[in-house]
Amino acid sequence: MSLSIEYLIVEADRCVACGLCLPHCPTYRKTGSEADSPRGRIQLMRAVAQDILPNNARFKEHIDFCLSCRSCEAACPNSVNYGALVDTSRALHTQKKNLWFTLAKPFIRHRSLQYGLSWLIWLSQKSQLAGLLRVIMPVAKRLPEIQQPVRWKTLYPAASKRGEVSLFLGCATNTFDNSTLKASIHVLNKLGFDVHIPSAQTCCGSIARQMGDAVEAKNLVAQNESAFKQAIPILSVASGCGAGLNDYMREHKVQDISAFLMSCDWAGLQINAMKKTIYVQDPCTLRNVQKSHQTVYDLLKKIPEADVQALPGNGQCCGGAGAYMLTQGKMANDLREDKLSAIKRNNVSILATSNIGCGLHIAEGLRDQHSVAVLHPIQIIARQMGLETLKCKKENML
């Protein structure tokens, strides 16, 4: 995918300004402003690329305000590649000098630093330090309860081998939700797959791309391309990572874990019944980009007696959107409110989501409602297949 002015202008010219994408755009629905709609942003990006409009603060504001949820792209009858357009415009015109991103960059890039950070968070959560940390660093209040950090082996062999896969860890999942990775290994091993975890893998690059740092994003993708050398499926548990890798990794096809699992033979495997209703939140990156959100429902329906339902309003972004929840707090929270209302109206007690960003953002909004467990679907399946090591509060609610 080219990040050039020429590409931007040619792709933007493919927009016929029909407006069919407008009702699908969360920011347009909230503000009613054409400049916060896909059609308006495409016109703005093209006008700035052609030097018809200045690349000023107002332009940056409208581009920054976009969630990159790509609902517009999924709705567009002309298949305009809005995701590539906004990535290109951000790389060329709105690169941000953002303090938190500058500080976070080494942790995003280096797994050893992520590992150290995970230990710090875990130890502080286990000790009296947690209260102090929240006073010194208000952002610590937003952190979820995390599991003890794991040094992953490079291979988790199946007892009876049918095939091999590689697992993409993802920096946020690895730091904040390693139980989803453990659950993935458990289920894949039960299905007969050896699970490889290449140690040289790194972040997918999506956050860097969102921040307009194309150089960093490119370096991260290149590192992943050389880390995943084996010609076996690469599975991602976070749909945001999977979407980013699929867009930019040239030689490898990355698959969401639910989609992969639905292509496997489950004959003879025991899944214990669970007489509960599981609501599913569709991450935009799974619904609009990977277009495999239905496989999450199919996977959860393998649990006998489980009633699997879509969370009403699934077509709209939850506001998490990678770094968006940190950089555009007000809109991120406004959009989340719609999800929280749907959760309340439907008395949801188990919410399954396949993206760590959505999970963290929604769980933060539910912080005071201890009656809702927000979990990756693979955690729910793994537990019903006998994985007993998820010792967190939310697991007790299943």
Ligand code: SF4
């Ligand atoms: S639906 Fe496609 S062609 Fe129509 S305005 Fe939106 S981006 Fe342009």
Ligand code: SF4
């Ligand atoms: S990516 Fe999402 S927020 Fe951005 S213009 Fe498209 S629909 Fe709107």
